[in-house]
Structure formats: structure tokens, C-alpha cells
Amino acid sequence: MPDTRPVGWGIIGFGWVARDFAAPAIAAAGHRLVAVCDPGEAARAAAAATLPPDAIHATPEALLANPAVEAVYVATPNHLHRTAVELAAAAGKPVLCEKPMTATLAEAEAMAAAVQRSGMLYGTAFDQRHHPAHRAIRAALRDGLLGTVTTVRIVYACWLDANWSPTGEGDNWRVDPRRAGGGALMDLAPHGLDLVDFLLDEPLRDIAALTQHRVQDYAVDDGAVLLGRTASGVLATLHVAYNHPETLPRRRLEILGTRGLLVAENTMGQDAGGRVTFLDADTGEARPVPVPRPDLSPFTQQMAAFAEAVRSGESGGFSIARDLHTMRLLDRAYRAAENAACL
Ligand SMILES: NC(=O)c1ccc[n+]([C@@H]2O[C@H](COP(=O)([O-])OP(=O)(O)OC[C@H]3O[C@@H](n4cnc5c(N)ncnc54)[C@H](O)[C@@H]3O)[C@@H](O)[C@H]2O)c1
Known part of the structure; x- marks a missing residue:
């Protein structure tokens, strides 16, 4: 027992x-x-x-x-x-x-x-590994719904200004490079990187990135785009941001394959909910993907x-080894962004 x-x-x-x-x-x-x-x-x-x-x-x-x-x-x-x-x-x-x-x-x-x-x-x-929609997507990929998966595209963004505080107390350690370790890339990209690994059963192996300091008045990046590739050749793009108006759509996950496209809207985050749609490459039809127990909190x-x-x-x-690999990807992403600057 x-x-x-x-x-x-x-x-x-x-x-x-x-x-x-x-x-x-x-x-x-x-x-x-x-x-x-x-x-x-x-x-x-x-x-x-x-x-x-x-x-x-x-x-x-x-x-x-x-x-x-x-x-x-x-x-x-x-x-x-x-x-x-x-x-x-x-x-x-x-x-x-x-x-x-x-x-x-x-x-x-x-x-x-x-x-x-x-x-x-x-x-x-x-x-987000435990979100019912992500579990349903993983199962659908294993069942071959998309044929050969070619690409994962993620947008995971929010608005976080210098004075941001979720509880109205304390200082905003997220914009302090020493305490946070980075900005939007460090805070938001880990979820996407881990989710790619979870959904595909394969981590990203290769990574490149660009960061921006475009809108917010602080020392860490307020946006980044990451490009990744798994060992078997699946490509991934992640757009993460602290400069994204929250009135606009800002949490989107797409998985593209030879037989169709899965689109998950508003599933990335701390809460249950959101919706998943399948677009059939043969018929062009869109249909909702059933998510068992959609109410379950991640x-x-x-x-x-x-x-x-x-x-x-x-x-x-x-797995601590898997999580350490995700940290290595984050570190390599920052180094790639630094090296990409054209002086
Ligand atoms: N999984 C998610 O979706 C998610 C969401 C939000 C935050 N986080 C992560 O959770 C962590 C906390 O984020 P938060 O937004 O709750 O921050 P927060 O600032 O609201 O809370 C941090 C707490 O830690 C306390 N603290 C500071 N020094 C401490 C110490 N030496 N010992 C014990 N407590 C100490 C602070 O007083 C504060 O109450 C971060 O690593 C963040 O990245 C994850």
C-alpha cells in the first residue's frame, strides 16, 4: 500500500x-x-x-x-x-x-x-509541468497528433516596472541583477525552457538569444528572444518580456508539426484554465482539444x-540534473546575447 x-x-x-x-x-x-x-x-x-x-x-x-x-x-x-x-x-x-x-x-x-x-x-x-492543458498536449504529442514536430513557439510576457510589487510590500528584487541574476530572461524563460523539455521529452541542446533594455528603467533586461534546438532537430522560439502591456494577449504556446498546429492560450502561468486548439493541416479545420480535469491547479x-x-x-x-541543464541554457543564452552585440 x-x-x-x-x-x-x-x-x-x-x-x-x-x-x-x-x-x-x-x-x-x-x-x-x-x-x-x-x-x-x-x-x-x-x-x-x-x-x-x-x-x-x-x-x-x-x-x-x-x-x-x-x-x-x-x-x-x-x-x-x-x-x-x-x-x-x-x-x-x-x-x-x-x-x-x-x-x-x-x-x-x-x-x-x-x-x-x-x-x-x-x-x-x-x-507549469503540472498544468492539465500541458499534460493533455504532451499526451497528444505522444499519440502522434502532430506527426513530426518541427517547432515550439512561446510568448510569455508581463508588465513589470521598477516599482512593481505583488503584495505592496518589500522592494523589487527582480530588477536587481545581484539578487535576481537577470531580468525577464532569467525570470520567465526557465518556465518555457522546462516546458519544451516536458512536452517533447527532449531538452533544448543549442541556444542563442538577444536581450533588450527598451522600456523599463532598471539594470536588468526587460525583454528577450531565445532560439533553441533539440538534439533531434526541433526548433523553439521564446519571447519573454517585462515590457508587455497586460491588456494584450501575452501567454501563448504553439507546437507545429507536419500534420497540424496546437495552440495553447493562457495556459502558461500559475493558475488552471486557458484553452487548447488543434488546427488540422489536412482539412484546415480548428477544433478544441479536450483537457481532462481542466480545473486542477498546477x-x-x-x-x-x-x-x-x-x-x-x-x-x-x-530531476536536479535536468534542472541544472536548464540553468546552463539560461547562462548560455545571456552569454550569447552579450556576444551578439555589434560594436
Ligand atoms: N513558479 C512561479 O510561477 C513563480 C511565481 C512567482 C515567484 N516565483 C519564484 O519564487 C521566489 C519568490 O518570489 P516572490 O515573488 O514570492 O518574492 P517575494 O519578494 O514576494 O517573497 C520573497 C520572501 O522571501 C523572504 N526572505 C528574504 N530573505 C529571506 C531569508 N534569508 N530567509 C527566508 N525568507 C527570506 C522575504 O521577506 C519575502 O517575504 C523567486 O525565486 C521567484 O522567481 C515563482
């Missing part, structure tokens, strides 16, 4: 994504949030709405000493992921860490080595999947 007991989760970094998405998802997946750690007063006050005072900590060390914590979710700004993950792994706790793994490739490599030495389960929180499914891996002792769909 599989062990289905609820997992006790601790969260390091109780900001926007942890409060609005991860904590509700832990409960919705049938598990328990048992502790939180955050140096911010506002974050700790928010945690006090659902947790007793002795479950709210100021440091990761205090949270990790709490025996009720069986798994850890890390949602600090990017430059703090490595310390939190390494502390959790050293304390013997499986750890699910937000994307990108870290702010730099060097940190990601060091973190991966430390996690692998610890033998602990690690996952990067690529929630975040809830992600927490359920990680907890299942914790209980089973198996890696499930999580």
Missing part, C-alpha cells in the same frame, strides 16, 4: 508565491503547512493568520530544527535559494525550490553538488507530486 499520510511542509520565504499559491496548494493537495520562516515582519504576520507562534521562525535553521517539517519549499529571492536548499538538504529534508534554481550558474552547480552529496530529494518548482498538482515522491522515496518526475 502506498504511504499517503499528509506531509508536513515548512516554507522558507513566505512572500507572494508562497502565500498566494504554495500554501493554499499544500492544503488543497491534502498536506499540512506546519512551519514558516521569513525575516520580514509582514510575512510573519501573514503566517500568524494560520500558524501558531512557535511555528513561525526568523531563520531557516530554526525551521529545520522543527521535527514536524518533513519537506521544505523554498521561495526566497533567487540569490538566497542556494543557502536555504543546502541547509534543508543537510538537515535531511527533501526540498522543492522555486525557479530559477539560483541567481547564477556557478551557484546552481555548487548547490546541485551539495544536494547530490546529501542524497536528498530535490525538485525545482516548475509548476500548484496543487505540483505539491501533490512532490509529497508523493517524499513518501515513496522515489524521484517522481523531479
